[in-house]
Amino acid sequence: MNTDVATPDTLSSSALPPRSLRATSRWVLFFAAIMGGFVYLSSTHESGTPYGGLSLLPAILILIVAVITKKPLESIFSGIVAGLLLLDPSSLITGLGDISMSVVMDETIAWIVLVCGMMGGLINMLERGGSVLSFGELLASRIKSKRATMLTTCTLGVMVFIDDYLNSLAVSASMKNLTDRYRISREKLAFLVDSTAAPVCILVPVSTWAVYFAALLEENGAASKGEGMSLYIEAIPYMAYGWIALMVVFLVAAGILGDIGPMKDAEMRAQAGQPVPDGCAQDGFDTGKLPKTHPVVGLMNFLLPMAVLVAASVYYEIDLLLGALVASLFTMILYFWQNLLSFGELVDAMLDGFKVMLHPIAVVCAGFMLKDVNDQLGMTPYIIESLTPWLSPALLPALVFAAMAAVVFATGSSWGVFVVSLPIVIPMAMSMNMSMPLTVGALLSASAFGSHACFFSDSTVLSSQGSGCTAMQHALTQIPYALIGAVITFAALLALGFAFA
Structure with a gap:
């Protein structure tokens, strides 16, 4: 049975928030004040007129947050929110939804997502097949x-x-x-x-x-x-x-x-x-634990997919997406055929x-x-x-x-x-x-x-x-x-x- 008795000293110390919680609270208040400043600037901006120098503020905020937090995704998101507040604070949520949809539906973004994903998959196959190590x-x-x-x-x-x-x-x-x-x-x-x-x-x-x-x-x-x-x-x-x-x-x-x-x-x-x-x-x-092959075979298992990737990309008019697709299929067949x-x-x-x-x-x-x-x-x-x-x-x-x-x-x-x-x-x-x-x-x-x-x-x-x-x-x-x-x-x-x- 626990016989510890809470004293006034232990109660008062446990009631205090941890140092990390206090620091978090200060950061929340700091960023809330900054976002409040963007809301105020939006209210002073005359509708239909250029934003001028105000258009630079979200980018400046991103650089400051990046230096402080060293986290790129969070930094960019702070700039996005600040820019939307500057444009129209009442439409923050709908604005986020609209630009998210426009980005997801953008052909360039779709190309980047597929290329990055397929390149990541191809490199992972090359690594697990032992060819990168070779x-x-x-x-x-x-x-x-x-x-x-x-x-x-x-x-x-x-x-x-x-x-x-x-x-x-x-x-x-x-x-x-x-x-x-x-x-x-x-x-x-x-x-x-x-x-x-x-x-x-x-x-x-x-x-x-x-x-x-x-x-x-x-x-x-x-x-x-x-x-x-x-x-x-x-x-x-x-x-x-x-x-x-x-x-x-x-x-x-x-x-x-x-x-x-x-x-x-x-x-x-x-x-x-x-x-x-x-x-x-x-x-x-x-x-x-990677599959072991002859060094020359391992080298060819690395160079051949790379050569196919480049050749297919050139063949399809410098389209890395189609090149990555062809190279991925080629690598899967090559490694499966060798039982790697x-x-x-x-x-x-x-x-x-x-x-x-x-x-x-x-x-x-x-x-x-x-x-x-x-x-x-x-x-x-x-x-x-x-x-x-x-x-x-x-x-x-x-x-x-x-x-x-x-x-x-x-x-x-x-x-x-x-x-x-x-x-x-x-x-x-x-x-x-x-x-x-x-x-x-x-x-x-x-x-x-x-x-x-x-x-x-x-x-x-x-x-x-x-x-x-x-x-x-x-x-x-x-x-x-x-x-x-x-x-x-x-x-x-x-x-x-x-x-x-």
């Missing part, structure tokens, strides 16, 4: 240093140029075991992979980026029908951020450019024997891989919801119009890069924002008689930087997911290098602007 062991037998490991990672990233999603997931999956062996942090792996994703994809005309932007250029009058790809190819030498980001990542991999800021801390932790950061689980399967996995195990691998991608998919979908809110607030036109008085033919490329890089960074939508901005920027460049390839190069540089640096962009989220760290851990360690590339790109475009003016 590929890693083959590399390990030939790579004998940390520097060679990082340079190999970068080289593989450049070779997988067809799509940044494929790059982010396939390269990271194949290199994790090797980078762990040489005590390279998962954040460094994510940086190496991400820096050879979007920055490389814009430089290659046979990529999803090239196909998409070439079509946009034709739709917005920058090129005549059928000439969009020609203009895109002409602009490749002027896509400064792609070239500079590629130079920076190889300098880092070669050890010429050292670890900076949070990356230095991550590498010190990895050198102490912990390549996987705190808060991230180790790989979720026992490699000792049963049909049930192959299906489970596909489904489990899809489930692993649910959080990255949710972050990307939330980013598209945020873009919808920002479009209603008129953020992109406001930023461009604010820069217009400062524009001249010489300054146009550099200022277009700075403005659009800021927009893509704030929204995380490296493709979507250009649907809004191209109808403004292209006529502006034509009226100033500025070189169209240079203007397109500045726009693509901005898109690549935004995709590279934003903590909730699809490229950042998938690179971190594939490498085994959180999106915020990856973004915070990568941002110093992305900013170095952005500053050099701005200076280069400034010099090119004066040269062409």
Whole structure:
């Protein structure tokens, strides 16, 4: 029988809320006050007039919340709610429902969900079939240093140029075991992979980026029908951020450019024997139980699905969805035929891989919801119009890069924002008689930087997911290098602007 007697002291101490509960209460009150501020600003805004500088506030709130919480999904959701309160507080719930439905029904989102899910399933099959391990062991037998490991990672990233999603997931999956062996942090792996994703994809005309932007250029009058790809190819030498980001990542991999800021801390932790950061689980399967094959067979079981993926994507006009579908079916048949996995195990691998991608998919979908809110607030036109008085033919490329890089960074939508901005920027460049390839190069540089640096962009989220760290851990360690590339790109475009003016 419990004979403890509650004393006045124990009663008073137990009545106090725990420290965590008090901290939570303070945060709830803090965010309630911020949201109340957005409601007040909405009440002072005159209906039918532009929101002007107020349109920037949700994006600023997202950055603040992200720095405080280091959670991208929650940060984006706070910005979405704040933007909807600014638009119309009385329609918050219906507004959330409407943009959720519009995003779910959007063809681009459906494509992203299916591609990410199928790529996750394909990588999971490759891992459970032992082929990723075989590929890693083959590399390990030939790579004998940390520097060679990082340079190999970068080289593989450049070779997988067809799509940044494929790059982010396939390269990271194949290199994790090797980078762990040489005590390279998962954040460094994510940086190496991400820096050879979007920055490389814009430089290659046979990529999803090239196909998409070439079509946009034709739709917005920058090129005549059928000439969009020609203009895109002409602009490749002027896509400064792609070239500079590629130079920076190889300098880092070669050890010429050292670890900076949070990356230095991550590498010190990895050198102490912990390549996987705190808060991230180790790989979720026992490699000792994977099917064993001859090393050459294991290598072919990895390379053949990758080759089929690339070939099928190219065959279907750079459509990674159809390429992933063909590669997944091919891998299932190949592994079943070799008795590596049963049909049930192959299906489970596909489904489990899809489930692993649910959080990255949710972050990307939330980013598209945020873009919808920002479009209603008129953020992109406001930023461009604010820069217009400062524009001249010489300054146009550099200022277009700075403005659009800021927009893509704030929204995380490296493709979507250009649907809004191209109808403004292209006529502006034509009226100033500025070189169209240079203007397109500045726009693509901005898109690549935004995709590279934003903590909730699809490229950042998938690179971190594939490498085994959180999106915020990856973004915070990568941002110093992305900013170095952005500053050099701005200076280069400034010099090119004066040269062409």
